[in-house]
Amino acid sequence: MKRRRFIGEASCASVGSISALSSIFNLRLTGSLSAAEDLPEEDYKALVCVFLAGGNDSFNMLVPYGAEAYDQYASARGSLALRPSELTAFSQALPDGRQLALNKNMPELWSLYESGKAAFIANVGTLLEATTVAGIQAGTAKLPLGLFSHSDQQLHWQSGLPDTRSPKSGWGGRLADLFADLNGVSGVSMNISLAGMNVFQSSGTTSVFAKSPGSIPGLKNWNQPSYRARQSAIESILDAQYRNVFEKTFVSRTKEAIAAGEEYKAALSIAEPVNATFTQTNPISMQLKDVVEGISARSGMNKKRQTFFVLAGGWDHHSSLDPHPSMLAQLSQAIGEFQAAIAGMGMEDQVTLFSSSDFGRTLSPNGGGSDHAWGGNQFVVGGAVRGGQVFGEYPELALGSLLDSGRGRLVPTTSVDQYFAELALWMGVSKANLAQVLPNIGRFYAPESQDPPLGLMNLG
Amino acid sequence: MLQSPDTLIDHLDNLLTYGQMSAVTREAVKERILGEAVEAEKVKVAVQTIVTSPEFSVLR
Numbered sequence: 001m002k003r004r005r006f007i008g009e010a011s012c013a014s015v016g017s018i019s020a021l022s023s024i025f026n027l028r029l030t031g032s033l034s035a036a037e038d039l040p041e042e043d044y045k046a047l048v049c050v051f052l053a054g055g056n057d058s059f060n061m062l063v064p065y066g067a068e069a070y071d072q073y074a075s076a077r078g079s080l081a082l083r084p085s086e087l088t089a090f091s092q093a094l095p096d097g098r099q100l101a102l103n104k105n106m107p108e109l110w111s112l113y114e115s116g117k118a119a120f121i122a123n124v125g126t127l128l129e130a131t132t133v134a135g136i137q138a139g140t141a142k143l144p145l146g147l148f149s150h151s152d153q154q155l156h157w158q159s160g161l162p163d164t165r166s167p168k169s170g171w172g173g174r175l176a177d178l179f180a181d182l183n184g185v186s187g188v189s190m191n192i193s194l195a196g197m198n199v200f201q202s203s204g205t206t207s208v209f210a211k212s213p214g215s216i217p218g219l220k221n222w223n224q225p226s227y228r229a230r231q232s233a234i235e236s237i238l239d240a241q242y243r244n245v246f247e248k249t250f251v252s253r254t255k256e257a258i259a260a261g262e263e264y265k266a267a268l269s270i271a272e273p274v275n276a277t278f279t280q281t282n283p284i285s286m287q288l289k290d291v292v293e294g295i296s297a298r299s300g301m302n303k304k305r306q307t308f309f310v311l312a313g314g315w316d317h318h319s320s321l322d323p324h325p326s327m328l329a330q331l332s333q334a335i336g337e338f339q340a341a342i343a344g345m346g347m348e349d350q351v352t353l354f355s356s357s358d359f360g361r362t363l364s365p366n367g368g369g370s371d372h373a374w375g376g377n378q379f380v381v382g383g384a385v386r387g388g389q390v391f392g393e394y395p396e397l398a399l400g401s402l403l404d405s406g407r408g409r410l411v412p413t414t415s416v417d418q419y420f421a422e423l424a425l426w427m428g429v430s431k432a433n434l435a436q437v438l439p440n441i442g443r444f445y446a447p448e449s450q451d452p453p454l455g456l457m458n459l460g
Numbered sequence: 461m462l463q464s465p466d467t468l469i470d471h472l473d474n475l476l477t478y479g480q481m482s483a484v485t486r487e488a489v490k491e492r493i494l495g496e497a498v499e500a501e502k503v504k505v506a507v508q509t510i511v512t513s514p515e516f517s518v519l520r
Contacts, residue, residue: 229495233488233509240484247514254512 044298045350045427046306048291048338049172049200050284052331052357053154054316057324057370058377059360059397061106062120062390065089066099073397076363076408080321080370090114094390105329108336109379116387117339117348119456122394123375123403124419125359125412126156128163129443133405148372148409150316153358158200160417160438171420172307173203174437178429180205184302187260188267192294194287195311208309209260213286217268218261267300268293276341284312284334292341295351305427315357320368335381348383352457354423355379363397363408374405375412378419384426384458391454415444418453426457462502465493472506477515485513 060082064073074081087101088110094100102110112118126144135141144162146152152165159167176190183190189209191201201208211217221227238255242248274296278289287310294308312331317324335353342351360376375395392414395403403410417438424437431447445453452459461468469489473481481489492505510516 229492230505230508233492234512236488237485237509237513240482242482242514244514244518244520246518250514250517 042350044304044306044347046295046298046308046352047172047175047423047427048288048308048310048351048353050331050335050353050355051154051157051195051198051200051309051311052315052355053311053313054150055153055358055361055372056315056355056376057317057321057361058357059363060321060324061103061328062122062377062394063087063101063103064098064394064397065101066093066097069098069397076397076399078365079368080365086325090388092388094394098394100390100394103325103328105325106332108332108339109381110332112335112339112381113388117383117385118379118381119385119387120390121378121380121414121419121454121456122390122392123360123410123412124378124392124414124416125375126153126162127412127415127417127444128440130415131411133402133411136405136411147374148359150358150372155199157356157358157416158198160420160440162416162440167199169203169206170198170200171424171437172201172309173199173206175305175307175424175427175429176201176206177203178433178436179305179427182304182428184304186302187256187263188301188303189260190303190305191307191309192291193309194290195309198309198311201307201309209264211264211290213283213290217264219258222258222262263301264297267297270300271296272345274341274345276337276344278337278341279333282330282334282337284310284331285337287311288334288338289341292338292345295342295347296345317361317369318366318371321370322368339381342382350384352380352382352384352423352426354381354419360410363404363410364399371407373407373409375403375410380423380456386456386458391456414454415440417441418444419456421445421453422456422459425452425459462499465490465502468493468503468506472510476507476510477513478520480515480520481510482513482515485510485515 060080063082064070065087082103086104088104089099089101091114109118128142128144131141144156145165155167156162158170160171161167172191179190189207191206191208193201193208193210194213196210197208222231238251242251274292276292278285291308291310295306298306314327338353342348355378357376360373361370362373395410395413399408405411417440421434421438421441424434429437434441434447461471469486473479489506489509492509493502496502496505
């Protein structure tokens with residue numbers, strides 16, 4: 001490696017970590033100045049991504065309630081429109097006077113919103129730049145690649161890079177790269193998944209620790225007396241030297257995986273047991289239960305920052321929206337149970353759960369269901385969320401509106417970058433480093449601005 | 461073949477690792493075969509050990 005390149009790269013790396021650390025130190029100082037008598041809160045934060053795969057029909061989740069707006073919604077959605085009796089209105093109207101409601105099957109999320117612990121982001125989606133229907137029709141607008149394709153949009157939501165169909169990393173992976181110095185020595189990744197490998201949590205240097213919900217991590221019989229002969233054979237094979245690159249990698253990855261599993265298992269065994277209810281028959285609850293356990297095990301794994309990935313599938317309701325209400329019910333129940341567990345640990349301000357989904361769905365029905373669209377509504381839950389509000393701009397739900405690019409596919413008015421920038425800043429990424437996590441943020445938000453990207457989080 | 465661990469290992473090397481089995485893997489497999497009292501189990505423990513080796517997973 002040439003000397004100049006080494007110096008260049010080394011100083012870039014150190015600027016990166018120094019800036020991230022400096023913002024952490026600043027936050028710590030702020031904490032101790034404002035709470036002189038109290039013990040400073042443990043400097044730990046976790047982000048929990050709940051990915052709704054398939055494209056949640058989120059205009060039947062967060063719905064207009066006031067007379068005019070509701071009528072417009074009902075007219076646009078036709079046979080898909082929910083009746084007012086299927087909605088639970090929020091007690092406060094939006095600042096512009098419009099009333100919104102939540103699908104009545106989400107009482108837990110409704111309560112969290114009303115108590116200021118949850119917020120919504122309206123009409124958010126993937127964008128390459130601020131986009132208008134006129135620009136689309138004129139053919140001048142630059143659009144995310146594979147705009148209505150599940151696989152592409154899932155990648156875009158997870159990578160924050162809608163100008164590529166083969167991202168090399170996700171924004172959670174890039175977050176982990178930045179925080180590598182803050183977390184202590186550990187074989188377990190900062191990024192833990194309950195739903196397998198995913199782009200969100202991956203990068204060139206960060207790998208995902210994937211485990212299945214309800215299972216004890218690590219090989220079942222490792223270090224058990226009954227397994228001794230087998231383990232000894234495996235260990236001697238893995239400890240040998242190999243020259244072939246693939247063989248070397250196979251062996252080192254296997255060893256890392258075994259060690260990481262053992263470390264996680266040990267960290268769980270010394271953690272405070274989690275005293276909370278999670279419904280066994282609710283697969284989202286079961287994943288979130290594992291998230292709570294992973295958070296409780298943070299000290300044993302030397303973690304100051306963690307991300308978790310949870311996935312719920314089945315939202316691609318082309319043929320019928322009939323299953324939607326009960327799926328929302330299950331989602332809400334799981335979030336309620338999760339938040340109660342976190343509150344029980346006294347960690348509400350340190351854990352933020354946020355939703356993502358491929359896209360929203362067409363306002364107009366296609367018969368019994370709805371098709372792939374674009375902008376949709378997401379929610380964020382946690383003590384650090386400036387809850388009880390809807391961020392972004394809740395759109396007019398009318399076919400042929402200014403935002404309608406056809407069939408009620410609304411052009412997003414807030415980008416995924418702005419949404420995630422709030423979460424990254426909350427995690428402690430400095431504004432100077434924001435573009436390392438979200439390379440396109442400059443198209444939507446000037447990091448040097450005094451204002452936050454959306455105002456979603458309490459950025460202390 | 462069960463009488464001679466080396467013959468068994470050669471046979472499995474041919475079937476599973478295309479003759480590429482390393483000395484370390486061979487040694488580990490031999491130890492397991494010799495340590496396994498039940499004859500019917502000898503082949504099983506040999507195969508179990510071979511499939512954890514990189515020579516098995518990496519095709520050259």
